[in-house]
Structures are given as structure tokens and as C-alpha cells.
Amino acid sequence: MQIGQSEHIYTVSELNRTARETLEETFGEIWLRGEVSELTRAASGHLYFTLKDDDAEISAVRFRSRSALLSPMAVEQGMVVLALGRLTVYEPRGRYQFIASLLQPVGEGALQAAIERLKSKLQAEGLFDPAHKSPIPRFPLRIGLVTSPSGAALRDLRSVLERRWPVAQVFLFASSVQGEAAPSELVRAIEAAERYSQAEAPLDVLIVGRGGGSAEDLAAFSDERVVRAVHGCTIPTVSAVGHEIDFGLTDFAADLRAPTPSAAAELVVPDREEIIDATRARAVWLRQSFARRLEARAARLDGLLRGYVLRLPGRRIERAAQELDGQVDRLVRMVGDRFRDRTRRLQHVREVLRLSDPDRPLERGYSVTFLKGESEPIKDASRVPLNAWIETRLHAGRLLSRITETSKDANTKEVDAN
Amino acid sequence: MTIEDALGKLEEITRQLEDEETGLDASIALFEEGLTLAASIKAQLEEAKLKVEQVIEKTQGTFTLDSLDLT
Numbered sequence: 001m002q003i004g005q006s007e008h009i010y011t012v013s014e015l016n017r018t019a020r021e022t023l024e025e026t027f028g029e030i031w032l033r034g035e036v037s038e039l040t041r042a043a044s045g046h047l048y049f050t051l052k053d054d055d056a057e058i059s060a061v062r063f064r065s066r067s068a069l070l071s072p073m074a075v076e077q078g079m080v081v082l083a084l085g086r087l088t089v090y091e092p093r094g095r096y097q098f099i100a101s102l103l104q105p106v107g108e109g110a111l112q113a114a115i116e117r118l119k120s121k122l123q124a125e126g127l128f129d130p131a132h133k134s135p136i137p138r139f140p141l142r143i144g145l146v147t148s149p150s151g152a153a154l155r156d157l158r159s160v161l162e163r164r165w166p167v168a169q170v171f172l173f174a175s176s177v178q179g180e181a182a183p184s185e186l187v188r189a190i191e192a193a194e195r196y197s198q199a200e201a202p203l204d205v206l207i208v209g210r211g212g213g214s215a216e217d218l219a220a221f222s223d224e225r226v227v228r229a230v231h232g233c234t235i236p237t238v239s240a241v242g243h244e245i246d247f248g249l250t251d252f253a254a255d256l257r258a259p260t261p262s263a264a265a266e267l268v269v270p271d272r273e274e275i276i277d278a279t280r281a282r283a284v285w286l287r288q289s290f291a292r293r294l295e296a297r298a299a300r301l302d303g304l305l306r307g308y309v310l311r312l313p314g315r316r317i318e319r320a321a322q323e324l325d326g327q328v329d330r331l332v333r334m335v336g337d338r339f340r341d342r343t344r345r346l347q348h349v350r351e352v353l354r355l356s357d358p359d360r361p362l363e364r365g366y367s368v369t370f371l372k373g374e375s376e377p378i379k380d381a382s383r384v385p386l387n388a389w390i391e392t393r394l395h396a397g398r399l400l401s402r403i404t405e406t407s408k409d410a411n412t413k414e415v416d417a418n
Numbered sequence: 419m420t421i422e423d424a425l426g427k428l429e430e431i432t433r434q435l436e437d438e439e440t441g442l443d444a445s446i447a448l449f450e451e452g453l454t455l456a457a458s459i460k461a462q463l464e465e466a467k468l469k470v471e472q473v474i475e476k477t478q479g480t481f482t483l484d485s486l487d488l489t
Contacts, residue, residue, distance in 0.1 A: 139422040149472060149486070158470060158488075167421060167466040171473050172486065192475045199479055272463040275425070282428060283456040289435050290449040297442055 013091065020089035023096070027087045032098060033106060034058070036079045047075060051083065051098065060085075060098040080106040111215055115222045119249055122224070127231045128252040134236045136256055136268055140204035141168055143268070144197070144235060146189040149174045152211030153240065153261035160265035165272055171196065171203060177210035182220035190229040197235050206233060207264045208250055209240030221248025230254050240264035368393045372400070381406045421462055428455045 003009070010018070034051030041047055045064030050057050060083065062075075075081070085100035122128065143161070147153040149172060161168055173196075175189040176182045190208060197203040208230055210221070220226060221241045230237050231253040239254035240261045241247060251257040258264035368377045372389040384390065384403055392399040419427070431452040434440050440448070471483040 137422075139420070139425070141420065141422075154470075154486075158468065162468045166468040167462060168468060170468065170470040171483075172470065173473055192473065195475070195479055196473055196481055200481065272466075275421070276460050276463055279425075279428070279456045279459045282432065283453055285432065286435065286449055286452045286456070290445060293435070293442070293445055 012094070016089055016091040016094050019094075019096075020091060023087045023089060029084065029086055029101075032058075032083045032085065032100075034081065034083070036075060036077055036081055039075065039077045049075075051081070058098050059095060060100055062100040062103065075103055082106055105214070105216075111219060115219075115249060118222065118224055118227075119252070122227060122249065122253070127227065132231070133255045136236045136238065137204045139270060140268055142171065142201060142203045143168050144171045144173060144193045144203040144206035146173045146175055146186060146193060146206065146208040147210055147261070148177045151177060153177075153207075153209050156211070156260070156262040157207065157265045160262050161269060164265070165269035167272070168269060178213060178217040178220060183223035183226050186220055186223075186226045187229045190226075190233055194233055194235060203235045205238060205268055206235040207238045207240055207258075207261070207268065208254065209238075209258070209261050209264060210242065211261060212243040212246060218242050218246055218248055221250045224249075226250060227253045238264045238268060363395050365395070367395075382408055419458070421459060424455050424459050424462075428452060428459070431455070 032051060034053055034057075036049050037052055037057075038050040039047070040049065047062040047064075049060050049062075051060050052058070062083075062085075081103045082105075083098065083100040084102040085098055087096075088099055089096050126132070145154065145157060154172060157170065161170065171193070173189040173193045175185040177186070186208070190206070193203060193206050197206075208221075210218070218241055221239070227249045230239065230250045236256070237254040238256045238258055239248065239250040240258040240263065241251060242260070244259045247257075256264075256267065258267050369390050369392045370377055371384065372391050378384060378390065384406055386403055386406065388403045390401050390403065392401065431448045435445060435448055435452070468487075470486040472486050474482050474484060476482055
């Protein structure tokens with residue numbers, strides 16, 4: 001075969017350059033969907049990988065300078081992505097490749113958009129209205145949980161409750177939390193919890209949730225049926241979906257949103273240590289308050305006993321008197337000791353009285369003299385006439401005598417004693 | 419009595435003891451009841467052990483419980 005005069009003979013470089021220019025012009029910037037494989041992270045920070053579908057593949061690269069839009073770490077082997085970029089040829093190797101400027105997991109954008117639309121719709125319907133929210137009991141004892149029996153949510157909830165509030169009882173209503181069947185299973189579990197709460201003993205709170213996962217993993221918690229079931233549940237509900245930044249629309253429909261299942265447990269139950277401390281402080285207060293009351297009562301009684309009661313106006317006297325009556329028994333016990341003092345004092349008085357008895361000096365030899373028939377003792381000789389009969393009383397017995405002489409002088413007296 | 423009831427009762431006792439009108443005899447009874455309640459609350463909280471049950475709905479409205487307690 002002859003090469004014609006007009007035929008252009010390409011060099012390899014020229015061909016590769018021409019192919020590159022043609023591809024770039026023809027396709028411009030496009031979206032490409034494929035699964036990531038043969039992923040290599042170069043030391044330079046560039047990301048080399050292959051995008052493929054069931055029948056074909058194309059090599060791809062994302063340069064570091066373009067990576068700001070999505071962290072290279074977020075791209076994983078096996079992930080189906082939507083890549084925005086340009087088709088080109090790497091001229092030195094004649095390799096046809098795709099240069100991606102943006103990578104995003106498939107479904108994520110569409111999923112987020114769908115969730116946002118649903119959120120607006122349910123919000124307009126009033127499903128997220130704060131007026132619908134019921135308070136969570138302060139001391140829940142029967143805690144319902146809708147989640148997977150094998151997931152992180154149950155494990156986390158259990159460990160928090162064991163530490164903070166082991167008086168609680170957890171009732172698990174099992175459901176898958178991701179995948180096709182998850183929304184209908186979640187709805188069934190929430191409804192079963194509702195029936196259980198009504199048929200058996202009421203549940204104080206129902207926690208609906210799961211541990212962290214990808215946006216698609218969490219999608220069941222933004223499913224309209226699940227959101228409506230949470231909204232319609234008469235048990236106070238707590239939505240606890242994924243990690244801190246994750247969310248499900250159930251977060252808005254529930255009575256309380258918790259960032260994680262562990263946080264749900266922390267929010268819902270009190271800490272037993274705090275209650276034990278508070279109770280201990282309360283017992284101390286009771287003792288002190290009671291002691292103060294006893295002291296105050298003792299002081300008041302004291303006041304009453306001192307007779308202040310007599311200065312009070314009529315009604316208050318009556319009240320005080322009743323008060324006194326009511327306290328008599330206690331008083332008897334309280335002043336029992338003083339009664340013993342009084343007995344002792346009585347003996348003393350008796351002794352004083354005995355010492356002042358007029359008969360007592362006669363014992364020592366003194367005597368008392370009366371004019372016969374009179375009761376007043378004679379104190380003045382001049383008042384006694386001659387020949388009068390006088391009676392002298394001694395300690396033992398009496399003398400009857402007749403006056404023969406009287407004298408004012410205490411030293412001269414003559415008595416005719418017969 | 420549940421913890422909540424006991425705590426409520428303890429609060430009520432405190433209120434009554436704060437009230438000057440409460441008589442001495444009533445105070446003694448309240449004081450004793452308060453201390454008993456405080457001890458029982460503490461014991462309940464310290465001795466409790468978490469129970470976890472899986473609820474299985476056999477037919478609609480009839481349930482069985484399956485203990486998931488850790489041994």
C-alpha cells in the first residue's frame with residue numbers, strides 16, 4: 001500500500017496530542033458514574049484509581065489541588081461515585097483517562113435533596129411542631145428501645161444505664177436499621193412498642209435509633225413512614241440517630257433529639273450518684289432541722305413557765321394554756337429532777353419550823369409563867385398582884401405558886417413556893 | 419414505692435418540717451419517716467441491677483419477654 005502525497009503522517013506525540021485535544025473538545029466537563037477500584041494514594045497527594053462498571057473501566061486521577069471539595073480520605077475502594085471532570089489523554093503514555101475535579105458518593109446528593117423535600121413537606125404539615133412534643137419523665141423506669149439487637153445503640157445504651165440508672169428496665173423492640181426492609185420493620189417495632197405499652201405496663205420513654213453509618217445507612221430514619229410512626233407514637237419518644245453530625249428526620253418528629261444513642265441515655269435518665277448525694281444532704285438537713293425545732297420548743301416552754309403567759313391578751317393566753325396542757329406529760333419528765341429538789345427543801349423548812357417551836361427552850365431549863373387562867377406569859381412583875389396564883393410551865397410538868405412579894409428589881413424577889 | 423414517689427414524699431416531708439405550724443409530735447413522726455425514706459432511696463439506687471428484655475410480639479397484642487441480661 002502506497003502512502004499518498006496528501007496523506008499526513010502522525011508522529012506518536014502528535015497523535016496523542018490530537019487525541020487529547022479532540023476528546024477534551026468533544027466532551028468538555030462531564031459527570032461520570034462508576035465504582036472505584038485500584039485506588040492508589042500517591043505521596044504527592046494525588047489520587048489514582050480506576051472507575052468501572054460491569055463491562056468496562058477507565059483510569060482516573062484526581063489531583064490534590066482539586067481535592068478541596070471532598071477529602072481524599074472519604075474516597076474508598078468499592079465506592080460507587082459520581083465524578084465531575086474531563087476526559088483526556090496522558091500524552092507520554094498514550095493513556096486515555098479521566099481527570100476528576102469532584103467526587104461524591106452516588107445517591108448522596110439525590111438522597112439529601114429528597115430528604116430536604118420530605119422535611120419541608122412534613123414541616124408544612126406540622127409534624128415537627130413543638131406544640132406536639134411531650135415532656136420526658138424525670139425518672140423513667142421502663143425504657144423502650146427500637147433498634148437492632150446486634151448494633152452499637154443497644155450496647156451503648158446498656159453501658160450508660162448500668163452506670164447512671166440501673167433501676168431502669170429496658171424493653172428492646174428489634175428491627176433492622178438499614179437496608180430495604182428497615183423502614184417497614186422500624187414502623188412495626190414502634191407500633192409494637194405502643195401496643196405493649198398499652199397492653200402491659202406503660203413505657204415511660206421510647207428511644208428510636210442506631211449507631212453511626214453512611215448517609216445511606218441512616219436513610220431509614222428519614223423515611224416518611226418511620227417519621228410518621230415516631231410522630232404518632234403516644235409514648236414520649238427520643239430520636240438518636242448516628243453520630244453527632246448525623247441526623248434523620250425522626251430527630252424533628254420525636255419529642256427529644258439526642259445526638260447519639262449514648263447521649264439519649266444521658267439525656268433521659270438522671271445520675272444515681274447525684275440523687276444519692278442529694279438524699280444524703282436531705283437526711284442531714286432533716287436531723288439539723290429537727291434538732292433546731294426541739295431547741296426552739298424547749299426555749300418557748302421555758303418562756304411560758306416564767307409566767308410571761310400572764311401578760312398576754314386573752315386568746316393568746318388560752319392558746320398558751322392549751323399548749324401547756326399538751327406539754328404536761330413531757331414537762332413532768334423534764335422537771336422530774338426539780339421535784340426531788342423540792343422534797344429536800346421541804347425537809348429544810350420543816351427543820352426551821354421545828355427550831356422555832358416555843359416549847360424548845362424549856363428543854364434547856366427555861367420556863368414560862370402565866371397568871372392563872374391567862375394565856376399570855378408574864379413579862380412584868382409590877383403587873384402581878386400579891387397573893388395571886390401563878391402557873392409555871394417547865395419542860396416537864398407545871399408548878400402552881402402564890403405571890404408573897406413583888407419587886408421591880410430583877411435581883412430581889414421572894415417567892416413563897418409551896 | 420418507686421424512687422420517684424419516695425423522692426416526692428421526702429420533699430413533702432421537708433416542706434412540712436419547714437412549716438412552723440407543724441406540731442412537735444407530727445415533727446417527730448415526719449423526721450423518722452424522712453430518714454427511713456432517705457435510707458430506702460439510697461439502698462434502691464445502690465443495689466439495683468439493670469434488666470434488659472427483648473419484647474417479642476407473638477400475635478398482635480400478645481407478647482413474650484426474652485432476657486438479654488449479661489451474665
